[in-house]
Amino acid sequence: MSQVLYDVPGPRAIARHRLYAVVGGLVVLGIVGAAGWKLWSEGAISGNKWSFFEEPQIVEALLEGLLVTIEAAALAIGLAVVFGAVFAVGRLSDHALIRWPSTVVVQFFRATPVLLLILFFFFAYASRLGAFGALVLALTLYNGSVLAEIFRAGLLAVPRGQSEAAYAIGMRKTQVTTLVLAPQAVRSMLPAIISQCVVALKDTALGYVIGSGEIVYEAKQIFRSPVYNNPIPVAITLAAVFIVINYSLSKLAQSLERRLARRGERVIQTEQIESGMGTGTPL
Amino acid sequence: MDLLPQIGEMLPRILDGFLVTLKLTILSLLLSTVVGAVLASMRVSPVAPFRAFGTSYVNVFRNTPLVVMFIFVVEGLPQLGVRPRFTTLGLGYFEMYAIIALSTYTAAFVCEAIRSGVNTVATGQAEAARAVGLTFGQTLTHVILPQAFRAVVPPLVSVYIACTKNSAIAAAFGVLEATGQLSSLIEDFPGSVYLAFFLLAAGYMVLVFVLAGLSSLVERRWAVSR
Numbered sequence: 001m002s003q004v005l006y007d008v009p010g011p012r013a014i015a016r017h018r019l020y021a022v023v024g025g026l027v028v029l030g031i032v033g034a035a036g037w038k039l040w041s042e043g044a045i046s047g048n049k050w051s052f053f054e055e056p057q058i059v060e061a062l063l064e065g066l067l068v069t070i071e072a073a074a075l076a077i078g079l080a081v082v083f084g085a086v087f088a089v090g091r092l093s094d095h096a097l098i099r100w101p102s103t104v105v106v107q108f109f110r111a112t113p114v115l116l117l118i119l120f121f122f123f124a125y126a127s128r129l130g131a132f133g134a135l136v137l138a139l140t141l142y143n144g145s146v147l148a149e150i151f152r153a154g155l156l157a158v159p160r161g162q163s164e165a166a167y168a169i170g171m172r173k174t175q176v177t178t179l180v181l182a183p184q185a186v187r188s189m190l191p192a193i194i195s196q197c198v199v200a201l202k203d204t205a206l207g208y209v210i211g212s213g214e215i216v217y218e219a220k221q222i223f224r225s226p227v228y229n230n231p232i233p234v235a236i237t238l239a240a241v242f243i244v245i246n247y248s249l250s251k252l253a254q255s256l257e258r259r260l261a262r263r264g265e266r267v268i269q270t271e272q273i274e275s276g277m278g279t280g281t282p283l
Numbered sequence: 284m285d286l287l288p289q290i291g292e293m294l295p296r297i298l299d300g301f302l303v304t305l306k307l308t309i310l311s312l313l314l315s316t317v318v319g320a321v322l323a324s325m326r327v328s329p330v331a332p333f334r335a336f337g338t339s340y341v342n343v344f345r346n347t348p349l350v351v352m353f354i355f356v357v358e359g360l361p362q363l364g365v366r367p368r369f370t371t372l373g374l375g376y377f378e379m380y381a382i383i384a385l386s387t388y389t390a391a392f393v394c395e396a397i398r399s400g401v402n403t404v405a406t407g408q409a410e411a412a413r414a415v416g417l418t419f420g421q422t423l424t425h426v427i428l429p430q431a432f433r434a435v436v437p438p439l440v441s442v443y444i445a446c447t448k449n450s451a452i453a454a455a456f457g458v459l460e461a462t463g464q465l466s467s468l469i470e471d472f473p474g475s476v477y478l479a480f481f482l483l484a485a486g487y488m489v490l491v492f493v494l495a496g497l498s499s500l501v502e503r504r505w506a507v508s509r
Binding site for chain 2: 006007009013017020021024025028038039042044107108111112113114115116119120123124198202203204205206208209216219220223231232234235236238239242243246247250
Protein backbone atom coordinates (compact mmCIF):
# COMPACT_ATOMS: atom_id res chain seq x y z
CA MET A 1 0.00 0.00 0.00
CA SER A 2 2.91 2.30 0.70
CA GLN A 3 3.34 2.38 -3.06
CA VAL A 4 0.45 4.85 -3.21
CA LEU A 5 2.64 7.56 -1.80
CA TYR A 6 5.94 7.10 -3.59
CA ASP A 7 7.44 5.44 -6.64
CA VAL A 8 9.78 2.50 -6.39
CA PRO A 9 12.95 4.27 -5.23
CA GLY A 10 15.89 4.66 -7.59
CA PRO A 11 19.57 4.32 -6.60
CA ARG A 12 19.89 7.81 -5.10
CA ALA A 13 16.64 7.53 -3.14
CA ILE A 14 17.74 4.11 -1.88
CA ALA A 15 20.98 5.62 -0.61
CA ARG A 16 19.04 8.44 1.04
CA HIS A 17 16.60 6.01 2.62
CA ARG A 18 19.54 4.01 3.95
CA LEU A 19 20.81 7.15 5.68
CA TYR A 20 17.34 7.86 7.12
CA ALA A 21 17.11 4.23 8.21
CA VAL A 22 20.39 4.45 10.14
CA VAL A 23 19.48 7.77 11.78
CA GLY A 24 15.88 6.73 12.40
CA GLY A 25 16.95 3.35 13.74
CA LEU A 26 19.32 5.05 16.17
CA VAL A 27 16.57 7.43 17.33
CA VAL A 28 14.09 4.58 17.85
CA LEU A 29 16.71 2.48 19.62
CA GLY A 30 17.65 5.49 21.73
CA ILE A 31 14.07 6.03 22.90
CA VAL A 32 13.49 2.35 23.65
CA GLY A 33 16.89 2.11 25.32
CA ALA A 34 16.26 5.20 27.48
CA ALA A 35 12.93 3.76 28.63
CA GLY A 36 14.59 0.42 29.40
CA TRP A 37 17.45 2.15 31.27
CA LYS A 38 14.96 4.16 33.32
CA LEU A 39 13.11 0.95 34.27
CA TRP A 40 16.36 -0.79 35.14
CA SER A 41 18.01 2.03 37.08
CA GLU A 42 14.94 2.59 39.25
CA GLY A 43 15.02 -1.11 40.08
CA ALA A 44 11.52 -1.67 38.66
CA ILE A 45 12.51 -4.67 36.54
CA SER A 46 15.52 -5.97 38.45
CA GLY A 47 15.88 -9.73 38.76
CA ASN A 48 14.16 -10.23 42.12
CA LYS A 49 11.03 -8.49 40.82
CA TRP A 50 10.50 -11.46 38.51
CA SER A 51 11.00 -14.10 41.19
CA PHE A 52 7.26 -14.79 41.35
CA PHE A 53 7.86 -17.07 38.40
CA GLU A 54 9.84 -19.36 40.70
CA GLU A 55 6.85 -19.94 43.00
CA PRO A 56 4.87 -22.88 41.62
CA GLN A 57 1.75 -21.79 43.53
CA ILE A 58 1.77 -18.34 41.95
CA VAL A 59 2.34 -19.65 38.45
CA GLU A 60 -0.47 -22.12 39.01
CA ALA A 61 -2.79 -19.35 40.22
CA LEU A 62 -1.95 -17.32 37.12
CA LEU A 63 -2.64 -20.26 34.83
CA GLU A 64 -5.95 -20.91 36.57
CA GLY A 65 -6.75 -17.22 36.14
CA LEU A 66 -5.96 -17.53 32.44
CA LEU A 67 -8.37 -20.44 32.26
CA VAL A 68 -11.10 -18.33 33.89
CA THR A 69 -10.32 -15.51 31.43
CA ILE A 70 -10.70 -17.82 28.45
CA GLU A 71 -13.81 -19.38 29.97
CA ALA A 72 -15.44 -15.98 30.51
CA ALA A 73 -14.59 -14.81 26.99
CA ALA A 74 -15.76 -18.04 25.36
CA LEU A 75 -19.01 -18.08 27.34
CA ALA A 76 -19.66 -14.41 26.60
CA ILE A 77 -18.98 -14.79 22.87
CA GLY A 78 -21.11 -17.94 22.64
CA LEU A 79 -24.04 -16.23 24.31
CA ALA A 80 -23.40 -13.02 22.38
CA VAL A 81 -23.71 -14.85 19.07
CA VAL A 82 -27.19 -16.03 20.11
CA PHE A 83 -28.12 -12.57 21.42
CA GLY A 84 -26.76 -10.95 18.27
CA ALA A 85 -28.62 -13.30 15.94
CA VAL A 86 -31.92 -12.71 17.72
CA PHE A 87 -31.57 -8.95 17.79
CA ALA A 88 -30.22 -8.66 14.24
CA VAL A 89 -33.33 -10.46 13.00
CA GLY A 90 -35.41 -8.29 15.33
CA ARG A 91 -33.93 -5.13 13.86
CA LEU A 92 -34.73 -6.36 10.35
CA SER A 93 -38.29 -7.29 11.25
CA ASP A 94 -41.24 -5.93 9.29
CA HIS A 95 -43.17 -5.30 12.48
CA ALA A 96 -42.43 -1.96 14.10
CA LEU A 97 -43.34 -3.46 17.48
CA ILE A 98 -40.38 -5.83 17.21
CA ARG A 99 -38.04 -3.56 15.25
CA TRP A 100 -38.08 -0.58 17.60
CA PRO A 101 -37.47 -2.36 20.91
CA SER A 102 -34.65 -4.35 19.29
CA THR A 103 -33.07 -1.17 17.98
CA VAL A 104 -33.31 0.52 21.37
CA VAL A 105 -31.75 -2.47 23.17
CA VAL A 106 -28.90 -2.80 20.69
CA GLN A 107 -28.08 0.92 20.66
CA PHE A 108 -28.31 1.15 24.44
CA PHE A 109 -25.81 -1.60 25.10
CA ARG A 110 -23.47 -0.37 22.39
CA ALA A 111 -23.34 3.12 23.84
CA THR A 112 -22.86 2.17 27.49
CA PRO A 113 -19.30 1.57 28.74
CA VAL A 114 -18.72 -2.10 29.54
CA LEU A 115 -17.36 -1.22 32.97
CA LEU A 116 -20.57 0.62 33.85
CA LEU A 117 -22.54 -2.48 32.82
CA ILE A 118 -20.28 -4.76 34.85
CA LEU A 119 -20.53 -2.59 37.95
CA PHE A 120 -24.30 -2.31 37.58
CA PHE A 121 -24.84 -6.06 37.35
CA PHE A 122 -22.36 -6.58 40.16
CA PHE A 123 -24.10 -4.13 42.51
CA ALA A 124 -27.65 -5.05 41.55
CA TYR A 125 -27.43 -8.84 41.20
CA ALA A 126 -24.20 -9.89 42.92
CA SER A 127 -26.02 -12.30 45.23
CA ARG A 128 -27.51 -14.23 42.32
CA LEU A 129 -24.84 -13.82 39.63
CA GLY A 130 -21.60 -13.57 41.53
CA ALA A 131 -18.69 -11.60 40.13
CA PHE A 132 -18.07 -14.06 37.29
CA GLY A 133 -21.74 -14.01 36.26
CA ALA A 134 -21.86 -10.22 36.28
CA LEU A 135 -18.76 -10.10 34.08
CA VAL A 136 -20.11 -12.64 31.59
CA LEU A 137 -23.56 -11.02 31.45
CA ALA A 138 -22.14 -7.55 30.81
CA LEU A 139 -19.76 -8.86 28.14
CA THR A 140 -22.59 -10.83 26.51
CA LEU A 141 -24.86 -7.80 26.25
CA TYR A 142 -22.14 -5.50 24.91
CA ASN A 143 -20.60 -7.93 22.44
CA GLY A 144 -24.02 -9.27 21.52
CA SER A 145 -25.24 -5.87 20.45
CA VAL A 146 -22.08 -5.25 18.44
CA LEU A 147 -22.51 -8.68 16.82
CA ALA A 148 -26.16 -7.85 16.11
CA GLU A 149 -24.95 -4.94 13.98
CA ILE A 150 -22.38 -7.15 12.25
CA PHE A 151 -25.03 -9.81 11.52
CA ARG A 152 -27.44 -7.19 10.25
CA ALA A 153 -24.80 -5.77 7.93
CA GLY A 154 -24.01 -9.31 6.77
CA LEU A 155 -27.64 -10.12 5.96
CA LEU A 156 -28.09 -6.81 4.17
CA ALA A 157 -24.94 -7.36 2.12
CA VAL A 158 -26.25 -10.48 0.39
CA PRO A 159 -27.16 -9.37 -3.16
CA ARG A 160 -30.79 -8.34 -3.54
CA GLY A 161 -31.37 -10.82 -6.35
CA GLN A 162 -31.01 -13.68 -3.89
CA SER A 163 -33.94 -12.65 -1.72
CA GLU A 164 -35.97 -11.52 -4.73
CA ALA A 165 -35.55 -14.93 -6.34
CA ALA A 166 -36.47 -16.66 -3.07
CA TYR A 167 -39.62 -14.56 -2.71
CA ALA A 168 -40.45 -15.19 -6.37
CA ILE A 169 -40.53 -18.94 -5.85
CA GLY A 170 -42.97 -18.38 -2.99
CA MET A 171 -40.83 -18.52 0.19
CA ARG A 172 -41.96 -16.71 3.29
CA LYS A 173 -39.69 -14.15 4.96
CA THR A 174 -38.54 -16.60 7.65
CA GLN A 175 -37.57 -19.09 4.98
CA VAL A 176 -35.78 -16.46 2.94
CA THR A 177 -33.74 -15.38 5.96
CA THR A 178 -32.91 -18.82 7.34
CA LEU A 179 -32.55 -20.80 4.12
CA VAL A 180 -31.16 -18.26 1.67
CA LEU A 181 -29.63 -15.21 3.36
CA ALA A 182 -28.14 -16.53 6.62
CA PRO A 183 -26.07 -19.38 5.10
CA GLN A 184 -24.52 -16.96 2.61
CA ALA A 185 -23.98 -14.24 5.19
CA VAL A 186 -22.24 -16.42 7.79
CA ARG A 187 -19.06 -16.90 5.74
CA SER A 188 -18.67 -13.19 5.12
CA MET A 189 -19.06 -12.46 8.83
CA LEU A 190 -16.56 -14.99 10.22
CA PRO A 191 -13.57 -12.60 10.30
CA ALA A 192 -15.63 -9.95 12.10
CA ILE A 193 -16.81 -12.51 14.66
CA ILE A 194 -13.23 -13.59 15.37
CA SER A 195 -12.18 -9.95 15.79
CA GLN A 196 -14.99 -9.60 18.31
CA CYS A 197 -13.45 -12.49 20.27
CA VAL A 198 -10.33 -10.35 20.68
CA VAL A 199 -12.49 -7.54 22.09
CA ALA A 200 -14.25 -9.89 24.50
CA LEU A 201 -10.96 -11.40 25.64
CA LYS A 202 -9.50 -7.96 26.33
CA ASP A 203 -12.63 -6.84 28.16
CA THR A 204 -12.52 -9.80 30.54
CA ALA A 205 -9.63 -7.91 32.12
CA LEU A 206 -12.29 -5.58 33.58
CA GLY A 207 -13.07 -8.43 35.98
CA TYR A 208 -10.06 -7.00 37.83
CA VAL A 209 -12.40 -4.36 39.24
CA ILE A 210 -14.99 -6.73 40.74
CA GLY A 211 -12.69 -9.66 41.52
CA SER A 212 -14.05 -12.33 39.23
CA GLY A 213 -10.96 -14.53 39.46
CA GLU A 214 -9.62 -13.98 35.96
CA ILE A 215 -5.91 -13.57 35.23
CA VAL A 216 -5.62 -9.81 35.79
CA TYR A 217 -7.32 -10.13 39.18
CA GLU A 218 -4.99 -12.98 40.13
CA ALA A 219 -2.03 -10.90 39.00
CA LYS A 220 -3.18 -8.03 41.22
CA GLN A 221 -2.63 -10.26 44.25
CA ILE A 222 1.03 -10.58 43.22
CA PHE A 223 1.94 -6.95 42.67
CA ARG A 224 -0.11 -5.78 45.65
CA SER A 225 1.74 -8.13 48.02
CA PRO A 226 4.55 -6.31 49.85
CA VAL A 227 6.88 -9.25 49.11
CA TYR A 228 6.91 -8.45 45.40
CA ASN A 229 5.48 -4.94 44.91
CA ASN A 230 6.24 -5.29 41.20
CA PRO A 231 3.44 -3.79 39.07
CA ILE A 232 5.65 -3.29 36.02
CA PRO A 233 6.95 -6.87 35.64
CA VAL A 234 3.43 -8.18 36.29
CA ALA A 235 1.88 -5.80 33.76
CA ILE A 236 4.52 -6.81 31.19
CA THR A 237 3.75 -10.49 31.83
CA LEU A 238 0.00 -9.90 31.45
CA ALA A 239 0.49 -7.85 28.30
CA ALA A 240 2.66 -10.61 26.81
CA VAL A 241 0.02 -13.26 27.49
CA PHE A 242 -2.78 -11.18 25.95
CA ILE A 243 -0.65 -10.12 22.98
CA VAL A 244 0.22 -13.73 22.11
CA ILE A 245 -3.42 -14.86 22.21
CA ASN A 246 -4.97 -11.81 20.56
CA TYR A 247 -2.29 -11.48 17.90
CA SER A 248 -2.84 -15.07 16.81
CA LEU A 249 -6.61 -14.51 16.73
CA SER A 250 -6.20 -11.33 14.66
CA LYS A 251 -3.89 -13.15 12.26
CA LEU A 252 -6.47 -15.91 11.92
CA ALA A 253 -9.18 -13.35 11.14
CA GLN A 254 -6.90 -11.67 8.60
CA SER A 255 -6.04 -14.89 6.81
CA LEU A 256 -9.72 -15.87 6.66
CA GLU A 257 -10.51 -12.43 5.27
CA ARG A 258 -7.81 -12.78 2.61
CA ARG A 259 -9.05 -16.24 1.68
CA LEU A 260 -12.61 -14.99 1.25
CA ALA A 261 -11.38 -12.01 -0.76
CA ARG A 262 -9.28 -14.27 -3.01
CA ARG A 263 -12.34 -16.31 -3.83
CA GLY A 264 -14.15 -13.10 -4.65
CA GLU A 265 -16.54 -13.45 -1.74
CA ARG A 266 -17.90 -10.62 0.36
CA VAL A 267 -16.23 -9.75 3.65
CA ILE A 268 -18.03 -7.75 6.33
CA GLN A 269 -15.58 -5.29 7.84
CA THR A 270 -16.30 -3.88 11.26
CA GLU A 271 -15.41 -0.42 9.95
CA GLN A 272 -18.19 -0.69 7.40
CA ILE A 273 -20.79 -0.67 10.11
CA GLU A 274 -21.99 2.87 10.11
CA SER A 275 -20.73 4.85 13.06
CA GLY A 276 -24.36 5.87 13.69
CA MET A 277 -23.79 4.98 17.29
CA GLY A 278 -21.40 3.06 19.41
CA THR A 279 -18.28 1.54 18.08
CA GLY A 280 -17.72 -0.62 15.10
CA THR A 281 -14.00 -0.71 15.69
CA PRO A 282 -12.73 -3.49 17.91
CA LEU A 283 -11.52 -1.32 20.75
CA MET B 284 -39.49 7.44 47.40
CA ASP B 285 -40.35 10.20 45.01
CA LEU B 286 -38.41 9.94 41.79
CA LEU B 287 -38.04 13.53 40.69
CA PRO B 288 -36.50 15.02 43.85
CA GLN B 289 -34.09 12.10 43.98
CA ILE B 290 -33.04 12.74 40.40
CA GLY B 291 -32.63 16.40 41.32
CA GLU B 292 -30.27 15.44 44.13
CA MET B 293 -28.28 13.03 41.99
CA LEU B 294 -27.95 15.23 38.93
CA PRO B 295 -25.26 17.66 40.17
CA ARG B 296 -22.97 14.76 41.07
CA ILE B 297 -23.60 13.03 37.77
CA LEU B 298 -22.82 16.24 35.91
CA ASP B 299 -19.64 16.65 37.98
CA GLY B 300 -18.70 13.14 36.93
CA PHE B 301 -19.29 13.81 33.28
CA LEU B 302 -17.26 17.02 33.50
CA VAL B 303 -14.26 14.90 34.54
CA THR B 304 -15.10 12.33 31.84
CA LEU B 305 -15.12 15.12 29.27
CA LYS B 306 -11.80 16.49 30.45
CA LEU B 307 -10.17 13.05 30.31
CA THR B 308 -11.69 12.25 26.93
CA ILE B 309 -10.90 15.52 25.19
CA LEU B 310 -7.28 15.61 26.34
CA SER B 311 -6.79 11.92 25.50
CA LEU B 312 -8.31 12.43 22.08
CA LEU B 313 -6.03 15.39 21.33
CA LEU B 314 -2.93 13.51 22.45
CA SER B 315 -3.83 10.24 20.78
CA THR B 316 -4.68 11.98 17.50
CA VAL B 317 -1.25 13.62 17.39
CA VAL B 318 0.60 10.43 18.37
CA GLY B 319 -1.61 8.33 16.08
CA ALA B 320 -0.95 10.61 13.10
CA VAL B 321 2.81 10.40 13.71
CA LEU B 322 2.56 6.61 13.99
CA ALA B 323 0.49 6.39 10.82
CA SER B 324 3.07 8.41 8.88
CA MET B 325 5.74 6.08 10.28
CA ARG B 326 3.78 3.05 9.12
CA VAL B 327 3.55 4.30 5.53
CA SER B 328 7.10 5.66 5.42
CA PRO B 329 9.72 4.20 3.07
CA VAL B 330 12.20 4.00 5.98
CA ALA B 331 12.21 0.47 7.40
CA PRO B 332 12.98 1.18 11.11
CA PHE B 333 10.11 3.68 11.29
CA ARG B 334 7.78 1.17 9.67
CA ALA B 335 8.87 -1.53 12.10
CA PHE B 336 8.37 0.78 15.07
CA GLY B 337 4.90 1.84 13.92
CA THR B 338 3.82 -1.74 13.26
CA SER B 339 5.08 -3.06 16.59
CA TYR B 340 3.50 -0.18 18.50
CA VAL B 341 0.13 -0.93 16.93
CA ASN B 342 0.40 -4.68 17.50
CA VAL B 343 1.47 -4.30 21.12
CA PHE B 344 -1.06 -1.71 22.23
CA ARG B 345 -4.01 -2.94 20.21
CA ASN B 346 -3.77 -6.41 21.74
CA THR B 347 -3.18 -5.38 25.34
CA PRO B 348 -6.25 -4.83 27.54
CA LEU B 349 -6.62 -1.21 28.58
CA VAL B 350 -6.81 -2.34 32.22
CA VAL B 351 -3.27 -3.73 31.93
CA MET B 352 -2.14 -0.39 30.50
CA PHE B 353 -3.73 1.34 33.48
CA ILE B 354 -1.94 -1.02 35.89
CA PHE B 355 1.37 -0.28 34.17
CA VAL B 356 0.83 3.47 34.31
CA VAL B 357 -1.01 3.99 37.60
CA GLU B 358 0.90 1.41 39.67
CA GLY B 359 4.15 1.44 37.75
CA LEU B 360 4.99 5.05 36.93
CA PRO B 361 5.01 6.25 40.56
CA GLN B 362 7.76 3.67 41.21
CA LEU B 363 9.77 5.34 38.47
CA GLY B 364 9.22 8.73 40.05
CA VAL B 365 7.01 9.94 37.19
CA ARG B 366 4.37 12.15 38.79
CA PRO B 367 2.82 14.48 36.22
CA ARG B 368 0.31 17.16 37.19
CA PHE B 369 -1.60 19.84 35.34
CA THR B 370 -2.99 22.10 38.01
CA THR B 371 -4.34 24.82 35.70
CA LEU B 372 -6.91 22.33 34.42
CA GLY B 373 -7.42 20.78 37.84
CA LEU B 374 -5.76 17.52 36.84
CA GLY B 375 -4.00 15.62 39.60
CA TYR B 376 -1.76 12.56 39.35
CA PHE B 377 -4.55 10.10 38.79
CA GLU B 378 -6.21 12.14 36.06
CA MET B 379 -2.87 12.56 34.30
CA TYR B 380 -2.13 8.84 34.59
CA ALA B 381 -5.55 8.07 33.11
CA ILE B 382 -4.87 10.42 30.20
CA ILE B 383 -1.46 8.80 29.59
CA ALA B 384 -2.92 5.28 29.62
CA LEU B 385 -5.93 6.21 27.47
CA SER B 386 -3.97 8.11 24.85
CA THR B 387 -1.13 5.60 24.42
CA TYR B 388 -3.81 2.91 23.93
CA THR B 389 -6.09 4.95 21.65
CA ALA B 390 -3.16 6.15 19.52
CA ALA B 391 -2.76 2.63 18.11
CA PHE B 392 -6.37 2.67 16.92
CA VAL B 393 -6.14 6.22 15.57
CA CYS B 394 -3.07 5.12 13.58
CA GLU B 395 -5.01 2.25 12.02
CA ALA B 396 -8.01 4.47 11.23
CA ILE B 397 -5.80 7.01 9.46
CA ARG B 398 -3.89 4.31 7.61
CA SER B 399 -7.08 2.68 6.37
CA GLY B 400 -8.25 6.12 5.20
CA VAL B 401 -5.06 6.70 3.21
CA ASN B 402 -5.50 3.21 1.76
CA THR B 403 -8.86 4.12 0.24
CA VAL B 404 -7.29 6.73 -2.05
CA ALA B 405 -6.86 5.11 -5.44
CA THR B 406 -3.25 4.48 -6.47
CA GLY B 407 -3.91 6.27 -9.77
CA GLN B 408 -4.42 9.55 -7.90
CA ALA B 409 -0.87 9.60 -6.54
CA GLU B 410 0.55 8.28 -9.79
CA ALA B 411 -1.23 11.01 -11.76
CA ALA B 412 0.01 13.64 -9.31
CA ARG B 413 3.60 12.44 -9.69
CA ALA B 414 3.19 12.23 -13.45
CA VAL B 415 2.32 15.93 -13.65
CA GLY B 416 5.46 16.64 -11.65
CA LEU B 417 4.18 17.30 -8.12
CA THR B 418 6.73 16.65 -5.39
CA PHE B 419 6.12 14.17 -2.55
CA GLY B 420 4.96 16.98 -0.28
CA GLN B 421 2.63 18.45 -2.90
CA THR B 422 1.21 15.03 -3.73
CA LEU B 423 0.49 14.46 -0.08
CA THR B 424 -1.01 17.87 0.76
CA HIS B 425 -2.92 18.62 -2.43
CA VAL B 426 -4.02 15.19 -3.62
CA ILE B 427 -3.85 12.39 -1.06
CA LEU B 428 -4.69 13.99 2.28
CA PRO B 429 -7.80 15.96 1.17
CA GLN B 430 -9.29 12.72 -0.17
CA ALA B 431 -8.04 10.57 2.70
CA PHE B 432 -9.46 12.95 5.27
CA ARG B 433 -13.03 12.29 4.14
CA ALA B 434 -12.50 8.55 4.30
CA VAL B 435 -10.84 8.85 7.71
CA VAL B 436 -13.73 10.62 9.44
CA PRO B 437 -16.09 7.63 10.02
CA PRO B 438 -13.49 5.17 11.40
CA LEU B 439 -11.84 7.95 13.40
CA VAL B 440 -15.13 8.90 15.03
CA SER B 441 -15.69 5.23 15.91
CA VAL B 442 -12.33 5.34 17.67
CA TYR B 443 -13.25 8.58 19.44
CA ILE B 444 -16.55 7.11 20.62
CA ALA B 445 -14.76 4.04 21.92
CA CYS B 446 -12.25 6.25 23.71
CA THR B 447 -15.08 8.17 25.39
CA LYS B 448 -16.51 4.90 26.68
CA ASN B 449 -13.08 3.58 27.62
CA SER B 450 -12.47 6.59 29.85
CA ALA B 451 -14.85 4.78 32.24
CA ILE B 452 -11.97 2.49 33.22
CA ALA B 453 -10.32 5.44 34.98
CA ALA B 454 -13.05 4.94 37.62
CA ALA B 455 -11.20 1.82 38.79
CA PHE B 456 -7.93 3.75 39.08
CA GLY B 457 -8.66 6.61 41.41
CA VAL B 458 -10.52 9.06 39.17
CA LEU B 459 -14.03 10.06 40.21
CA GLU B 460 -15.51 10.44 36.74
CA ALA B 461 -19.03 9.49 35.61
CA THR B 462 -18.76 5.71 36.06
CA GLY B 463 -16.94 6.23 39.34
CA GLN B 464 -20.03 8.07 40.60
CA LEU B 465 -22.09 4.87 40.40
CA SER B 466 -20.78 3.29 43.59
CA SER B 467 -20.81 6.53 45.57
CA LEU B 468 -24.39 7.29 44.41
CA ILE B 469 -25.52 3.80 45.43
CA GLU B 470 -23.93 4.36 48.83
CA ASP B 471 -25.65 7.70 49.44
CA PHE B 472 -29.00 6.80 47.89
CA PRO B 473 -29.72 3.22 48.96
CA GLY B 474 -31.99 1.33 46.62
CA SER B 475 -31.26 3.58 43.66
CA VAL B 476 -29.04 1.19 41.68
CA TYR B 477 -31.32 1.26 38.66
CA LEU B 478 -31.90 5.00 38.68
CA ALA B 479 -28.21 5.83 39.03
CA PHE B 480 -27.28 3.35 36.32
CA PHE B 481 -29.83 4.61 33.82
CA LEU B 482 -28.96 8.26 34.43
CA LEU B 483 -25.27 7.55 33.90
CA ALA B 484 -25.94 5.39 30.84
CA ALA B 485 -28.13 8.20 29.44
CA GLY B 486 -25.23 10.61 29.91
CA TYR B 487 -22.90 8.36 27.91
CA MET B 488 -25.56 7.98 25.23
CA VAL B 489 -25.75 11.77 24.89
CA LEU B 490 -21.96 11.98 24.47
CA VAL B 491 -21.99 9.19 21.89
CA PHE B 492 -24.92 10.76 20.02
CA VAL B 493 -23.19 14.13 19.85
CA LEU B 494 -19.99 12.58 18.47
CA ALA B 495 -21.91 10.45 15.95
CA GLY B 496 -23.99 13.48 14.92
CA LEU B 497 -20.88 15.60 14.39
CA SER B 498 -19.43 12.83 12.28
CA SER B 499 -22.41 12.57 9.94
CA LEU B 500 -22.48 16.37 9.69
CA VAL B 501 -18.83 16.41 8.64
CA GLU B 502 -19.42 13.53 6.24
CA ARG B 503 -22.33 15.28 4.54
CA ARG B 504 -20.46 18.59 4.42
CA TRP B 505 -17.45 17.13 2.63
CA ALA B 506 -19.21 14.41 0.75
CA VAL B 507 -17.88 13.87 -2.76
CA SER B 508 -18.96 11.49 -5.41
CA ARG B 509 -16.17 9.10 -6.27
